[in-house]
Amino acid sequence: MHSYLQIEDAKVVFDTKKGKFTALTGVNLHVQQGEFITLIGHSGCGKSTLLNLVAGLNEPTSGVLLLNNREIKGPGPDRGVVFQNHSLLPWLTCFDNIYLAVEKVFGDKESKKQLRERTFAALELVHLTHAADKRPSEISGGMKQRVGIARALAMEPKVLLMDEPFGALDALTRASLQDELMRIVEETQATTLMVTHDVDEAVLLSDRIVMMTNGPAATIGEVLKIDLPRPRDRLALAENPDYHHLRGQVLAFLYKKQHKSAA
Ligand SMILES: Nc1ncnc2c1ncn2[C@@H]1O[C@H](COP(=O)(O)OP(=O)(O)O)[C@@H](O)[C@H]1O
């Protein structure tokens, strides 16, 4: 059976001043439609490099990536990307930041009224209708990330790609955005690939956690299936032994298996 997203034997070699640097090698991953995958691993292991391959921002040196049976050859509106630092345009309102992206994707086919409706729907999805006319400097870090997520989702991407989207936020804001993200993914059924280095975040959100070995020449070490029932509630999970067992497996991978080989 074909998977929705297929990464086949991907390798990434960068040319650097000191010569060639192999960041990733032998990366194989099949993702089903609607799956939520997190990529976890130590800093510098190649998580962003892998996500950028799927985004089409990097090309593999060898190997191939397929989305819906078509080779990924560059960025496209079928993949919405959210980075750690919101990357909103500071001179535009929240509404206009999203509208700009919506217009780029749907501008040829839809009326201004339809484009505005799409933009409002995206703001609504992240509960930010009230902030439509505010500029990024006038809202909190958590709200900026929500606008970034709304902008990505407004393009109705087949795949949502997020690179440590909550990494710069305080713990409480992060928790509420995780809850919001679970609700949004449930609503939109988006296939999601998210980079994190937070073990609890990975277990809470994922259908599968892809654990990467340390670089150079990093690859996928283990894949852990998270079969905790949904919807997931962080308070209930705190008392769930399965949750703690899964969490322990990720920690063991990161801090036992990886540190030995990194030394
Ligand atoms: N454009 C580039 N040129 C050279 N080396 C790079 C480039 N991008 C990333 N790297 C190197 O590849 C490795 C993986 O980087 P990255 O994917 O950013 O790691 P992570 O996101 O897991 O922290 C690192 O050693 C990094 O220095």
Ligand SMILES: [Mg+2]
């Ligand atoms: Mg990174």
